[in-house]
Amino acid sequence: MEFSDRLNALATKVQNQKSAIQTEEATKNAFIMPFISSILGYDVFNPLEVVPEFTADVGLKKGEKIDYAILRDGEVQILLECKASVGNLKFEHASQLFRYFAVTNARIAVLTNGEVYQFFTDLDRPNRMDEKPFLVLDLSDIDESIVPELRKLTKENFDLDSVISAAEELKYVGAIKRAIGEQFKEPTDDWVRFFTTRVYEGAFTQKVREQFSTLVAKAGKQYLSDQVNDRLKTALGATGYTPAPVSESATAVASEPIAEKDLDRDTEVDTTLEELEGYQIVKAIACSEVKPPRIVHRDAKSYFAILLDDNNRKPIARLHFNGLKQKYLGLFDDAKVETKHPLESLDDIYRHANAIREAVRRYRG
Structure with a gap:
């Protein structure tokens, strides 16, 4: 399995299981040990590679332990401090990492809750861990641009010098x-003022601020959507295939089998960010069975199709989101009959992970 495939598979596992993980030990066993072994490629059961509960005396503090130390040629290279997946990461959680960084040969320190991995080094002062990470891996929303840098920390491709030399740019670009x-999610007053003063000539009063806070947020989302649509039109020629009728019922509804022949694609579609987010969830699930490039999408007026190998004879799922109060995930049986399952939120897609994987297995060859 390719590096990206393994990363996507772990991301899917985290999303499927994180609600059942309540303690730090459970987080280590379910998420962090698989990250060290399947993603970074180190043998968690070989003490010459991975040392759990690593101990080093730090000043007056004796016998302090850090969760994992990764060794190469007998030298500590990477330190990992783990927290339970139920909480957000804060720099205060890295106090032991901060102390250990100064007394070992490690140049990379990782603070993680199993879902988010924050990578630190010593850009600001030599042998003193920075307060801000140079790289952040969020398994709920993987930034593909950092994957090549993450690969450089694996056992197979370990290249510390390259990582350190790129760390400063990664740190600030990522931040x-x-x-x-x-700002796109929740614009601050400074952000709202910045754009308002460029399009509005009046005084920036409290009333104007309140009015433009909504407008700036709306414009930002529309801008992102337009950029996505432009890229899709360039890549796919703005094509999809014939829409199927959608039931407004809140229960799963069966529809007719899909046509076996290629269907004409719609020429007027509006791909939303919500559809693309749903596609990424389905893709992350399906990538446990096939390589990511084989999972593609086609948008149509009434639904958003997700296919294997860009072949409408290999439907994996459909997203029925357009103009509906009740959103549905369409899944197919062996006869390619679609059943629509109501969704309260995009996270509900994970409940159908097994059916999505089964659909991929039917076609993958």
């Missing part, structure tokens, strides 16, 4: 991207 993302 800027996250800051921009936060």
Whole structure:
């Protein structure tokens, strides 16, 4: 299995199981040990590679332990401190990492809750761990641009010098991207003022701020949607295939078998960010069975199709989101008869992970 496939498979596992994980030990066993072994490629049962409960005396503190130390040629290279998956990560959680970083040869320190992995080094001051990570891996929303850098920390491709040399750019580019993302989700007053003063000539009063807070947020989302649509139109020629009728019932509804012949694609479709998010969830699930490039999508006026090998004879799922109060996930049986399952939120797609994988297995060859 390719590196990206393994990463997507672990991401799917985390999403499927994180609600059942309540303790730090359970997080280590279910998520972090698989990350060390299947993603980074180190043998968690070989003490020459991975040392759990690693101990080193730090000043007056004796016998302190850090969760994992990864060794190469007998030298500590990577330190990992783990927290339970139920909580968000804070720098205060990294206090032991901070101390250990200064007394070992490690140049990489990782703080994780099994879903988010924050990678630190010593860019600001030599042998002193930075307060901000240079790389953040979020398994709920994998940033594909950091995957090549993550691969450099694997046992097979370990290249510490390359990682360190790229760390400063990664640190600030990543931080800027996250800051921009936060502004699109919930614009601050400064962000709202920045755009308002460029399109509105009046005084920036409290009333204007309240009015433009909504407008700036709406414009940002529409801009992102337009960019996605433009890329899709370029890549796919704005094509999809004939829509199927959608039931408004809140219970699973069976429809007719899909046609076996290629269908004409719609020329007027509006692909939404919500559809693309749903597609990414289905793709993450399906990638446990096939390589990611084989999972593709076609949008149509009434539904968003997810296919294997861009072949409408190999339907994996359909997203029925357009203009509906009740959203549905369409899944297919052996006869290619679609059943629509109501969704309260996108996370409900994970409940149908087994059916999605079974659909892929039927076609993959």
